[in-house]
Amino acid sequence: MADRGLEVVGVDPAGASLAVARGKPGAERVRWIHGTAESLPVLSVELAVMTANVAQVFLTDEDFVSTLRAIRRALAPHGLLVFEVRDPSRRAWLGWNREETFSSTSIDGVGDVEAWCDLLDVQGELVSFRWTHHFTGRGESATSDSTLRFRSRESVAACVGAAGFALQKVRGAPDRPGREMVFIVSAGTGRVP
Structure with a gap:
């Protein structure tokens, strides 16, 4: 724009x-x-x-x-x-698991990064989940938890x-x-x- x-x-x-x-x-x-x-x-x-x-x-x-x-x-x-x-009728969170969300990307200067989402909890309209980013070269992971309505x-x-x-x-x-x-x-x- x-x-x-x-x-x-x-x-x-x-x-x-x-x-x-x-x-x-x-x-x-x-x-x-x-x-x-x-x-x-x-x-x-x-x-x-x-x-x-x-x-x-x-x-x-x-x-x-x-x-x-x-x-x-x-x-x-x-x-x-x-x-x-x-x-909400599509229940997208049912696909928020490692098998369906896994990806691997090679980033210059960082190396390979694997990412996936895991469903943590569903309470009525509230859906909680965790994204994990694993830096394979360093053997380290970072996670981010979120909740959506x-x-x-x-x-x-x-x-x-x-x-x-x-x-x-x-x-x-x-x-x-x-x-x-x-x-x-x-x-x-x-x-x-």
Whole structure:
């Protein structure tokens, strides 16, 4: 988007992720903010996007609605927010095991790195899992535990409404048909043309 001359602001609470993003070609044309949606300055943007199923990291309705409200404050009066969540009916977590997620990559200066995911727990809508990265040359491993919330379409829509957004459309992800729900919501109360 920045390459097309659009003003782009990226926000992320993970400093390491921002460091990677800042190293990408064209990154100097993006305004990077280390923080959360609540860290956004006064803006009036036409489009906000939450990528990579980030909407699922908010485990309580209160946290999700608070984040949505912060994004809404950054939007122009009829700006749009687009985000995706995994469809809970597909039960994606059933494939979160070493056998189905294992990969091995050779990285210059690091060596071979094996990675896999293990499902840890499922409690209602909350799914906990662990990613393991094993550095074969060093014989060392690093793990990262996470929990995601798999909300229903109705639950997501309720949070969207509580944050003051108007639901415009829910569609599938074209690159993951039937596996994800893409929500398109507007900051205004009317339908977007």
